[in-house]
Amino acid sequence: MPHAQSLAAADAALIAAWQGGDEQAAAELVRRHARALARFLGAAGAPDADLDDLVQETFIRAFRAVGRFRGQCQFRTWLLTIGGNVLKDAARRFGQVRVVPLDDELRSRDGDPHETAVAGETEGRLREGLERLPHMQREVFLLRAQQGLEYEEIAAALGTSPGAARVHYHHAVRRLKESLE
Amino acid sequence: MNMDEELQDGRLRELARLLGAGAAERLDVERTAQAVVTRLRQQPRVMLGGWVWMQPAWLKIAAAIVLVLGAGLVTRGLLRERVPTAAVGAPLGEDLSDLTADQLRETVGALEQPFAEESPGGLDPGLESLNTAELRALLRTLES
Numbered sequence: 474m475p476h477a478q479s480l481a482a483a484d485a486a487l488i489a490a491w492q493g494g495d496e497q498a499a500a501e502l503v504r505r506h507a508r509a510l511a512r513f514l515g516a517a518g519a520p521d522a523d524l525d526d527l528v529q530e531t532f533i534r535a536f537r538a539v540g541r542f543r544g545q546c547q548f549r550t551w552l553l554t555i556g557g558n559v560l561k562d563a564a565r566r567f568g569q570v571r572v573v574p575l576d577d578e579l580r581s582r583d584g585d586p587h588e589t590a591v592a593g594e595t596e597g598r599l600r601e602g603l604e605r606l607p608h609m610q611r612e613v614f615l616l617r618a619q620q621g622l623e624y625e626e627i628a629a630a631l632g633t634s635p636g637a638a639r640v641h642y643h644h645a646v647r648r649l650k651e652s653l654e
Numbered sequence: 655m656n657m658d659e660e661l662q663d664g665r666l667r668e669l670a671r672l673l674g675a676g677a678a679e680r681l682d683v684e685r686t687a688q689a690v691v692t693r694l695r696q697q698p699r700v701m702l703g704g705w706v707w708m709q710p711a712w713l714k715i716a717a718a719i720v721l722v723l724g725a726g727l728v729t730r731g732l733l734r735e736r737v738p739t740a741a742v743g744a745p746l747g748e749d750l751s752d753l754t755a756d757q758l759r760e761t762v763g764a765l766e767q768p769f770a771e772e773s774p775g776g777l778d779p780g781l782e783s784l785n786t787a788e789l790r791a792l793l794r795t796l797e798s
Contacts, residue, residue, distance in 0.1 A: 496691050496694065496695065497691075499687075499690065499691055499694060500687040500688065500690070500691050501687075503683070503686055503687035503690050503691075504683055504684070504687050507681060507683045507686050507687065508678045508679075508681060508683060509678075511674065511677060511678035511681045512673075512674040512675055512677075512678035513674065514674065515673065515674020515675075515676075515677040515678055516670060516673035516674035517674075519674075519677075521677045521680075524677050524678075524681060525681060525682070525685075525686060525689075528681065528686055529686060529689055529690050529693065532686075532690045533690060533693055533694065533697075536690075536694055537697075595669065596669060596672070596673065599666075599669050599670070599673065600673065603673075614670070615670065618666060618667040618670035618671070619667075619670040619671050619673065619674075646663060646666060649666060650666070
């Protein structure tokens with residue numbers, strides 16, 4: 474927890490510096506959070522080819538609206554929810570069609586061809602399952618399962634209650650298990 | 655392989671953590687940071703304010719109101735101009751020689767209407783005594 478607090482304090486200082494006109498503070502915030510954001514967007518269905526654009530667009534939106542960030546959650550969590558909206562808007566503009574590549578990490582983890590094939594198939598099903606989830610369930614699931622956030626933090630970022638976030642997560646898990654069976 | 659055994663919550667979380675990891679690793683963070691800073695520099699700093707975020711919506715509403723009001727004013731102005739012109743201008747535009755004496759008197763009467771309304775005495779009492787040629791001459795004078 475102290476680590477999270479120091480991260481939050483560092484982010485807050487960078488945000489204040491950016492609001493004061495320091496461009497390098499904005500660049501530093503991008504460096505700190507871009508990879509986590511990319512991972513979140515990638516898991517949420519962002520095509521590889523569009524990932525850089527989506528990450529940029531998310532940061533631009535976040536910096537424009539940073540005056541409304543009141544520290545109700547971590548800056549990164551807030552950023553991820555903006556990323557989810559950016560991705561949703563992009564999907565609406567370009568349609569839901571996307572290529573589902575097998576993740577290199579999953580493929581290369583194991584040398585056994587059978588295990589590799591099973592892992593790839595499982596990953597593909599999980600991606601498809603995630604894409605079929607309602608927006609809120611998908612966001613809660615990824616914030617919890619991928620980013621490892623507490624329900625309180627997720628609820629604060631999404632403007633809901635921890636109990637509701639928990640319910641969304643369990644619905645998501647149930648549906649994902651069904652899609653993997 | 656039994657999927658039910660394999661896909662416990664922990665396994666699901668592990669898979670979720672791996673999703674998108676490869677793509678994220680390939681992201682050129684420094685290039686992204688510089689691109690974001692460049693885009694921010696190109697856009698005015700005033701965009702940081704919360705209220706300005708609403709500007710596109712306000713602008714659309716304001717533009718719609720201006721368009722509606724403008725169109726209404728223009729239409730009203732055109733109708734106002736057109737009514738008297740239509741009532742009086744049509745006969746004047748035609749060849750006066752085709753009109754009978756009664757039609758000429760009617761037209762002259764219509765042309766004199768605004769002046770007659772201002773004077774309680776009504777139409778020029780001498781109009782009835784004019785012949786066709788005199789009426790045509792009077793109309794041409796009024797027309798010019």
